[in-house]
Amino acid sequence: MKDPIPLGWRVERENRDKxxxxxxxxxxxxxxxxxxxxETLxxxxxxxxxxxxxxxxxGHLPIDKP
Structure with missing residues (x-):
């Protein structure tokens, strides 16, 4: 790793566990x-x-986006 940092995001527990x-x-x-x-996205x-x-x-409004 060149410059490791912690991610400070809150995510859904179920998604984190998955x-x-x-x-x-x-x-x-x-x-x-x-x-x-x-890196491969x-x-x-x-x-x-x-x-x-x-x-x-x-059919997709901006409010419908995640």
Whole structure:
């Protein structure tokens, strides 16, 4: 690691537990899984993951976005 810092985000416990379980199945730490995900994430032309809704998608209001 070049410049490790703690993540100060509050997340849903169930999602954190699932993420920890995925990392354990891979035999790595949650931090290592996070770094791998960010470093290999495929981005679209907006520079966002494909699964992030577009503002112009029909039937989706900004308040409906996560």
């Amino acid at each position: 993420f920890t379980e995925l990392a354990a199945k891979a035999g790595i730490s949650g931090a290592a899984l996070f770094d791998m995900m960010v 495929e981005l679209d032309e907006r520079g966002l993951p494909d699964w992030v809704l577009r503002d112009d998608e029909e």
